Amino acid sequence: MEQKGPNSSLVFTMKEAGISMVVVLPCFLLLLLFLSSPLAAAAAADAAFSEYSCNGTTGNYTANDAFGANLERLTAALPADASAAPSLFASATIGTGPDTVYGLALCRGDITDARACSGCLDDAFRKLRGLCAGVRDATFYHDLCTLRYSGDDFLARPDDNSPVINAMDANSSTYADWDSRNATSQSLFLSRVDTLFSEMSIYGSYNSPARRFASAAMYINPTLPTVYGLAQCTPALSPAQCLRCFQGLKELIRQWYDGREGGRILGVRCNFRYEGYQFFGGSPVVRIGFAPSSPTGSNQKKTLIIVLCLSITVFCAMLVGCLLLIRRQRKGGGKTKLPHLPPHSRSSSKTEEALKLWKIEESSSEFTLYDFNELAVATDDFSEDNRLGRGGFGPVYKGTLPDGTEVAVKRLSAQSGQGLVEFKNEIQLIAKLQHTNLVKLLGCCVQEEEKMLVYEYLPNRSLDFFIFDQERGPSLDWKKRRHIIEGIAQGLLYLHKHSRVRIIHRDLKASNILLDRDLNPKISDFGMARIFGSNMTEANTNRVVGTYGYMAPEYASEGIFSVKSDVFSFGVLLLEIVSGKRNSGHQHYGDFVNLLGYAWKMWREGRWLELVDQTPGDGSEAGTSMMRCIKVALLCVQDNATDRPTMTEVTAMLGNDGVPLPDPRRPPHFDLRVTSDDEEEDDAGPGVVRRTRSHFTGSRSTNEVTISTIQEGR
Template sequence: MDHILTIRYNPTQTDDCDTYAFCGANGNCNIASYPKCVCLKGFVPKYPIDWGFGDWSNGCVRRTKLDCRGGDEFLKNTQVKLPDTRLSWFNESMNLQECEQTCLGNCSCMAYSNLDIRGQGSGCLLWFGDLMDIRQFNENGQDIYVRMAASEVGGSSSGNTGARKRTGIIVSIVLSVVFLLVITVIYMKYKKAGKVLAFSRQSHSEDLELPLFDLTTIVNATNNFSDDNKLGEGGFGAVYKGVLKNGQEIAVKRLSESSRQGQVEFKNEVVYITKLQHRNLVKILGCCIEQDEMMLIYEFLPNRSLDCFIFDQEKGVSLDWPMRFTIINGIASGLLYLHRDSRLRIIHRDLKAENILLDNERNAKISDFGLARSFGGNESEASTKRVVGTFGYMSPEYAINGFYSVKSDVFSFGVLVLEIVSGKRNRGFNHPDNRLSLLGYAWTLLRDQKFMELIDPSIASTFNPVEVLRSIHVALLCVQNNPHDRPEMSSVVTMLSSESTLPQPKQPGFFDETSVSEASSSSNSKHNNYSANEVTISQLLPR
């Protein structure tokens, strides 16, 4: 007669291993080891990145798929607390050999063991499905025989350990020890540095997959991070050009130990940009997390970033007005995708010239999602206790009060457009005849119909007056002081491409040098020594 068995383990939790499924499916918890979780023999972490950072909740998967018809075998795991028995079957009269044959004859059977918990070798207990809630004991544990592909065991198998080939045992032990040592080194190093990070379960429920590059490949590709290959450096760390063995050029963003950005930003970049697909967003190819290194691997864009052109008089000539207008429209299209058309509804929060990369044809690619935040449901804005980003592109409500929304990105876009048109940075702009900011100066020129004075001399011979005027006008609508007055990016895209009459922009935020200084002072005092790229604590607000 068939039986269903339910065994409940001691409900009193005394340590982490007493937490149900602490190591996930097919994981083994050992409170006396570091890390506490290892995969069962023949299994590997389902998400290696998470596992390396101490999030074991997603468990392990088989290294080699089962082949029921081709002949699976069993691998013995000793001195363990047996798995959860909710998906199990037992028979009191079978011996262990009969139990093995019964399990082997059922392709859904994943493991078997003695039913008699006193270890006298009587009774049969079978498991179907993933093995959950296993714990390692040094003594008073039981043996469980886990179904494996024959190649993992290395030969014919039975309930008797002596029937296994010695080579199979050696291979299993060596692989397990090596894997345990690697994970232990990674875990302890990042734990000591205070850098243990767990990627969210939600990201994996949405099938987040990112190729992993090994460190040797990246070291070879970048000539051991040679200064000759260095493309630049920012808050995250240095960026290097690399060439893979197949000839593909890559850009390697390497997190430095002294970086003001950290694992939260690293996670953001991985989680967000891997889910975003748009021609005006930079493409990520993978990441490398090995030893004490954390790196993101991107497509290589030979023309680097926008600031290299628009703020350089010599290089600025090569970026004529048609190219600049295309870049403006490309950035607008990318932001519209982030705000409305992507499934995540993302606010970038650090849109600036340095984060706009240019491809071979000098098309705009929005990059650096380390500070990005996503909204869902009815959420439309949020507040933060610490302002992050780059002052000069921040909207007034964000820099002063910590409130951000899609309109914060709209403000940054407006600033960026005025910089593209004028060739001047907003931050540090100083007009010789007045104390106006770049935004105030542009607004005054448009009001007085003198917008031509704003145009970068580098594009004097190539600009289209109608396109330039419309770009300035739209930009000033985007930087209006009140966020409710600013247009959505959908309207911005339409206004840039149409000939419709535009409303008159109200006075912009940070109109003059005084307001900029006051906002900077307020940001510093309110948010405790403002620093770009600080980790934030956010509170979502309903629409």
């Protein structure tokens, strides 16, 4: 094998190296590491799960009686009907009188192959007919499908106003199954699973009407594994019913969780599973936290296992080369250092070529094309000590240029397609913008696989770092918060009206508001932004992006965005600044599932002072200002986009306390709340549970909330 260094080639064999054990031992250790790794565990876990229940309380049948004949017809028809439906779901009623057979078939939400769905259901029928021979009620759970048939009408749809969705029917067992691996930190892991399920529950209930399904990934930190989840309801349930069904499962998770790294709870009408590896196909539709730079789909697991085995061999060979190279360099009396190239110039050819290829031009002489080596030196070779955090498509580093200028370098993860579109978009948009309340893009670097954006450095980080922290929050008194609110409003007004092109930000949130040394706010992260024509009132997209909790309902549900969708996000942000509370889907405020409903209630009852993070003190001026900001925020988050003010009107409302304000209408999904019931448990038999401690009361509004893919980052 040949190992190439910077200036010479080194050719050797294992015998010549004289370090056979150096090769064998690392290979053996790596093999052991692989066998104990999550990937190997995932491969072992690929063995299909199945469970079944035979409920003899509903009576028996014979193959020759009327029920047996009807069941035979159901067996022939239901798998074909389910696999032919876009939702891969079907229910059927066959026969009359006491011999009627009711059936339900559902395939997992990530399945796209109708044949796989049909095959799973055919196999489920075959096994149930043998395992539960002569029993009139049977349920079969498989990794890929759920099947139930019964002589009782379990298909009767619960009324929307029913306090309990009997998702885990009395005649059908609810199963819990846990992996053998224990979580590293059990209490912390449970809280992560709880958050994961909360986000998936809302997304699956409202954003996928055809399949009532959500898959998700929660990226935690290097000490804890990424948690993957899947939640699904039968499409026959309404969004509110589905959400209440999920809430029932959530309570069971809290009661039955025993510290394992993976598990599932299965009911006929809804189910949930989570693991420390990706067990479903495709990309997660919900992402929480910061994704690794190179996420891998579970549909490539087998290939990855093979590739990993080959990589171990290659790695061992490379290890030999590295050891010999290090030995040679040490003998040479020094180590290879990062070459320090001359400072950047206007002729950074590789960057210029890439920009021309993307049809992007430098907007002004203030936009600089940087060399990779210059930014590497400025950030101390992108050291961990200089890392400020991780953005939407890669880490962000603090750097110091040769002239002493401090910068923030946003580095696109190498060879990552995710974020490349946003990278191009941000250069096209923000390089043309100049405003004191917008973060300043100083330049960029595009050199082979490396793509970086260089911004002005803002030492006070982002707004969420202050307002959601109990220790730092008090340092932002109302005067400073009012200054931040007005600055954000001015920046958004510039984007909507005064810039050379009208721009819709589409991802306005607390973590995207950066603060300079004087706590002046600057809107950042324009990767999701879109240019809007001067004669356009709204546009539509099939790629709904943004962050749950900040998206306007018409954008989340139909992909319709406009200046009014940014206004909605500003209203949410304004309420968060005033209250110091997050408008998050997994946090409850009283009996409300989000901050908007709680704020509306406090406003209508004249108890707005209970909402604010800081009391106004003796003077009435601060109190009046707080009250006005809350009212402006509620005007911005009204359900109907036409009812919301423009940013021109918002800045006028905030800047003139004497101007009377109209009364706001209630925010979307005001009726979506949490209520409590006593826990109930019946004695229908082992494994048969009907429990619900809390559930959501669905709104009767025709405008149903929909949640898009969650993408965190700065």
